[in-house]
Amino acid sequence: MFQAAKQAKFQRGGSTDDILLDDGNTSYRLSLYDKPPLYDVTVEEFETSALDRLRILAEIESSAARNRSWDETKQVTMIQCGKYLPLNSNSASGIDVQAERRKDCLGHFVLRLAFCRSEELRRRFIRAESTLFKIRFETDDSNERRAFLDSKDFNWISVSKDEKAEYKEQLQHFISAKVDLTTAFKNEAFYKVKWTTIPDLVEKRKVFLKGGYAYVPAREQASIIYSAFEERLEAALQATSRAISLVDEDTRLNPILDNLAQGFIAGVPSDWVASGETTGDGITADMVDSLAKQHFPLCMRVLQQSLRKDHHLKHFGRLHYGLFLKVLGLSIDEAIAFWRKSFAGGPGSDKFDKEYRYNIRHSFGLEGRRMNYPAKNCLQLHSAHEAGCPYRQLEGSPENLQSALLSSYSAQGLTVDDLPEIMAQVKKKSYHVACTRVFEITHARSVKKGEGLGDGESVTHPNQYAARSIELEKESKESKLEINSM
Structure with missing residues (x-):
């Protein structure tokens, strides 16, 4: 993998850069990843294959942080694999199983490059990958599993x-x-x-x-096989760490690998998040305060509360909150109306138009570079120095964080008794797990503990949290209407 990356033949044809990699073994659904891939891939495929795999590994680590049982972890992982990393047996019809396995293999080897850089990252990668291998081993076709075992030497x-x-x-x-x-x-x-x-x-x-x-x-x-998988992966990661400088020579790959290494911290945002499209029906400026009290995650509730109290937000607060509201469904006209109303008592109309109107239109892609900017995800908010993730920023002030949680969510059922469990996740730096648990507690009528946003999925984006909360309320109202009409 390194030799390929070192010799990487980046062909500047059109707008795509191709990376030459080694071809891997795709004969079986199960793999020890002992043969690196060898074929041309674009930089985009290099990144997306790893991101989709990282979604699975991040959810596996989230399951461990939430003390899910093996059966629960297995169920959640299989659901996520079905969405992002399907891997069918040879007997599957109408499916390109070789394409599935090439993506699986490529994603694994790219993540090796990202997670070989420290002992902590290697340990976490091995643990998550081993869990994924065990789940696949248990669910594999018995005949194909036997053929796979017969093809390998496990030193027994x-x-x-x-x-x-x-x-x-x-x-x-x-x-x-x-x-x-x-x-x-x-x-x-x-x-x-x-x-x-x-x-x-x-x-x-x-x-x-x-x-x-x-x-x-x-x-x-199976224990022998699992042990062999972990042992070989650990040795491979050690070898990768010694050769990673060969990959570091390419400045285009480093940002990708650094971003992947951060994926365990906040999970990986779903595809719909990156699209920049709205996550719900259109909303008006007058609806925002009510929506915030019922449906917003803590990061956005804090910003709304500060805006109501001070009639002002600093630059990054306005940026993060404005993009969040845009994706939630606030149109440009309603956004201008919202910010003008929120700044009441602050800048006059002329000053508002001069200092803030341009930036609001810019975030909608109507000024400047005319880019329709997406809202910030949890990973980006974790690294923000201002108006970021409160679970991370208030980690050193547990009393303030607990006070913020109670003041924001007590009306939705969160109590003092719930705080130790949430704070335990914060202490482990599993901030998105803490946020997911808050969602479960405040939506206890619709979701059970461990279900997250549904099917066990964790919170990875503020808009994901709000959209799901709004959706659950809508489903509840529709259900009541059906019952009343009977």
Whole structure:
């Protein structure tokens, strides 16, 4: 991967830059990622394949932070994979499985470049990737899984019949037999591996130890495979970290890789967020205050409260809040009316038109470069020094953060008893998880704990939070109308 990136043949044809990469093994749905890809990809494909994979890994880490059960984590991950990273078996019809696997492989290797740069990033990447591999292993077609295992060398030794008979007394303790122990033992295969490679089974006393080897029953074979996956990935990341300077020579890839490395902190925004399109029906200036009290995430509620109190926001506060309201559905005319009304008692009409009107129109793409700017996502707000994520900015002042939460959400059901759980996520720097938990608490009638915005999805954008909240209220009203009409 590095050699390819080092030699990267960036072909300046049209507006796309192509990167030459090595071709990978796409024979099976499961992969140890031991062969890097080798084909031409655009810089856009280089980034999007990694972003889509990172959406999955970020949600896996979010599941761990929220102490979801294995079944819940598995369900959420499979739903997210279906949206962003489908990976079908060879028997699937009408689907280009090779294209799916090429994207899967490319995204994995790009993320290696992003997460090899520190021990902490490597550890988190290995943990999330291992969880994804386990979920895929458990859900894989049994025949294809067997073919995959047969194609790889996991450094295990099949225990012969003679050796199995020699240690029969010890080995039969590890057989799960509901009827006949003798028959079950006869049918059970055993494998020998170095005991240091499967500490989980050793700790749980699920294997027989002899001469530095662990005798593993076939039904526990998965632990050997998971251990091998983690061990090989760790070694690969170490090798990548030693060679990363070769990639650092390209200034266009560095911003992409740096942005990917930040993805675990705030999750990865969904595709609709980047589009800059509105997330709901058109709203008016007079509706904003009411919407803020019912549907806004803490970052935007704080800005609305400051605006009402001081009749003013600093530059970045106006920028972030203005883009948020635009994407929420506030038209240019209503936006000007909203800001003019909010600044009442401040600048006069002439001063408002002179100092603020241009910037409002600029954010709508009507002035200057005429770009229709998207609203800021959680990742961008986390790095903002002003008017950013309050969970991050008030982390060092827990009393102020708790006070802000209670004053903003107590009317929607958040209580003092809920604060320790939220603050625990803030302390772990899982700010988007804390925000997601607030959403669940304040929408308890519609979503259960662990469901997030729906299907377990976490908050990754202020507009995502507000749009989902508005949608749930609309669904609730429609449901009541149906009941009343019956």
